[in-house]
Amino acid sequence: MTASTTPLIRAKEPAIARRLFSAPAAGPFAALVLASVFFSLSTDQFLSGGNFSLILQQVMVVGTLAIGQTLIILTAGIDLSCGAVMAFGSILLAKLAVDSGLPPLVAIAIGILVCGGFGLVNGLLVRLVPLPPFIVTLGMLNIAFALTHIYSDEQTVTGLPGPLTALGRTFPLGRTDVTYGSLVTVALFLVFAYALNGTGWGRHVYALGNSAESARLSGIRVTRLTVGVYAVAGLVYGVAALLLVSRTGVGDPQAGQTENLDSITAVVLGGTSLFGGRGTVLGTFVGVLIVGVFRNGLQLMGVSSVYQTLVTGVLVILAVTVDQLSRKRTR
């Protein structure tokens, strides 16, 4: 199925391992730059530090989710439950801090760990039963959604203590106000870019996504690796839950309903293959920024929101087309 099983690798091509880690984000990056230039020319307010900080702040939640989503998609899985798990985590940590009176930091820790727990269960079901990731996470999407509404009693949680909203505050960088939470997101992207590129764990994740069977034969403990990836993704969703709460200043039971597909959109736009084994987390960062830049830029131009959705749809299909064509070539 992939180049590793065919004798067609030509001498000029980089070795398979190197090719995996090379930057497939060049196309998306070019698209991002082009879009930014276009919006800078079309509206006066686009090109400013404050506006870029705003875009970063607006994508920090879905961006963080997309990190977990990238990990899972690299293993040839998919996670439909990420937004719902995040929503549950956000309501949990908000309610624990406000209604149950736990110290805020303890509430945050529990919220993040419980999200990790959801991921762990997803991973165990995917690997041990085994079940297709699509089905497992579809089920978990409904479970987490229902739990969110049951636990919150459909009520928005307000009056959050300071530590829960701290990441939503800003600090001045030059003349620009930067949100702390967006730094957390950027830091997470860098951490996972290193983990995927520079560690044995990362190479195993790619190998698993290319072929679980060959990964197993080459001595990788596939079950442990898969369950670990889902659990780590869950923890990352927990951080997204905290960022969500800090961004909006409330615990909102209606949150997270479109973020699963939004995060997949970002991953795909970033050049990661839905078939697993190919892609980078930094590509995902670019993908998230593309969505954010288009939404912000079109809004600044005064374009109605349906056109933003239209453009996103076109871009997704283009991104997948590019991925498919380039796969065909390596076959």
Next chain:
Amino acid sequence: MFRRSRPFVAAGLTCLALTLAACGSGSGSGSSSSNGGKIKVGLITKTDTNPYFVKMKQGAEQAAKSEGVSLMTAAGKFDGDNSGQVTALENMVAAGVKGVLITPSDSKAIVPAIQKARAKGVLVIALDTPLEPQSAADALFATDNEKAGELIGAYAKAAMAGRQAKIATMDLAPGVSVGVQRHNGFVKGFGVSDSDPSIVCSQDTGGDQAKGQAAMETCLQKSPDINLVYAINEPAALGAYTAIKAKGREKDVMIVAIDGGCSGVQAVKDGRIAATAQQYPLKMAADGVKAVAAYGKTGTKASGYTDTGVNLITDHPQTGIDAKDTGFGLQNCWG
């Protein structure tokens, strides 16, 4: 070879997407950087698709044209999409709007974002739905839902002409203020209390036709002799009508509703619904745009609550109760 050309393919495709965007700008609200000197007004609705909000947008567009201001619009992806509304609000503030009109998806959750916008001097007017607390916005332009309920309740009382009423209420959902206010208004207008034995059945419909039908089926199962139905809106009323018709009782059950959407007024004209109380989303948005324009020109901020009015629409008026006929209703309906 293809590998090398990939960025260019992507770049070319982006150009295509941007062309689309440019089209959108042309056929959309018509605002762009070229009219940077104009006052900018933002309108954020719950969704893009509900006819009620489409009418709001039309009202805002008309008023923006006559006032010479430029309009930006946005909406959540679904009813309840708070973070989508927050993002739109932030972007509009970044674009330098003078004021924002918003129909909050979540009256409480949007408040912190509204506070940030107001701190930057943006006039915020809630349309249709108040914030919690109501004072979180500068002003509220909305229907008086309780008054709408009272109107329809008083009409039902008069139209029953002394017959013993067996009432079913097709409500919205627990804890949603619009539904509670309309229900309470109806009960008050009818001159009974909520615990009165004449109210034999109360069900939640979410304002949805299919759920309204299911709710009415349940009610008819419980009390087959129901002869008066109050519905939170016309879709719920039409659902109830379907259930009643299935029992062959459409001639002796009177249905009253609230909203005044075009299909609802048509149903009044056809006789499926006896009367409805019509509200005016177009006026809410138009008045909102005018208020922001006035703020931009004179610096005076709108404040408090403005009732955007409600009319009883029926072709069978009762003495002593002001009503307009369905001709008027169809001219002023939304959807």
